[in-house]
Amino acid sequence: MLTEFELQALWLSLKVALRSVAFALPFAVVAAYILARKRFPGKVLFDGVIHLPLALPPVLVGYLLLLTFGIRGPLGGWLYDAFGLRLAFTSVGASIATAVMSFPLMVRAIRLSIEAIDLGLERAAATLGASPLDRLITITLPLMLPGVLSGCVVAFAASLGEFGAVITFVSNIPGETQTLPLAIYAAVQNPDGDAAAARLAALSLVLALSGLIISEVIARRARRMLGGAADE
Template sequence: MWTLSEAELTALLLSLRISAVAVLAALPFAVAAAFVLARYRFPGRALLDVLVHMPLVLPPVVMGYLLLITLGTRAPLGAFLHETFGIRFVFSWTGAALAAAIVTFPFQVRAIRLSLEVIDSGIETASETLGAGPIDRFFTITLPLALPGLVAGAITAFAASLGEFGAIITFVSNIPGETRTLPLAIYTAIQTPGGETAAARLVVLSICLALAGLLLSEIAARRIRAMAEG
């Protein structure tokens, strides 16, 4: 019951790999978007906010379809990237990572933005009077103080990436060893006669991973916040 087959273990490892790449690739953009939304007021800010959080309300299948018609090998941009640089996202694990990164991007932005908004502006003002420039203030004052939100957002996005299904299967299909993540492996097992036991194993594994991710996110955020306050 609890022994994973080679195919199931491959799906697990692939899911972890895709989720890690998705979170790390999206993190710099999430920090930038959160900083802009938290600190600046400008025409079009509301539109930017809506676009950043759009993946939260759109069906993941829609996001996968948009990626397919944009970055597919027959799409202008996708064809250009493939022919010019040899970059192909469709039907590859990198495409699955891209889809997961986009769908879970708002989780990182929201957590980082909340951390930035509660930082005492007086600390940054004081460092400015002491001669610290904008970049120096950001990396030595702002970013360390926002670290709890950054860590919590990254872990939450990682856990959410592990469960992403619609965008991945729409954009990169369900290819064993290449794009078949845990959710896709569960779907495949359910569609296979006699695959109920395998599906049950993978479901339990997915639940455990999700719970571990959320718990780790909370623990990490609390410890970092306690270190910062101490």
């Protein structure tokens, strides 16, 4: 049903997006917790830096990544010399680019769920003998789970669709960095590529729709598990 080329782009897209979510999640949880709970001088600046990828042109983000993580960049050079790790023009690099682009979306979703947690519950846990770390693990983290899940879904969807940052940082290499949107772009550039572009577009559409449906089902189940108002 799908050609080898299409399967390759589909598989690569899923791989890049999944890895991107995995990269971003730990940092996003910490950043969201700091933004929701902590007060410190320079918080506005911190908030601004985290949201920067939303405001910058994706091409610019890709270019900055290339400057930093490129083989001659300060971090990229060190990674290559020390570990033989190359990010530019690789699928790992593609995941980094999509992680950076989707990071603010993930942080926002998680932050909202932390802000919605009644601080009184953590105080109640404290009177019952739970230390601050204990409270974080047994009360706060489970209660922010719906936000973590929806943050992951949003970030995953955004990663599937990311174009500008990816093509600038890791280029458009079939089998390595050519995700679905990049494959569509390549097909459209080709004078005979209309049919291929249409098939890829349909594939993207099905992928996006099923992702959204699955995420809604998961979110509902999570809310019910946490005793929320899923069916009220």
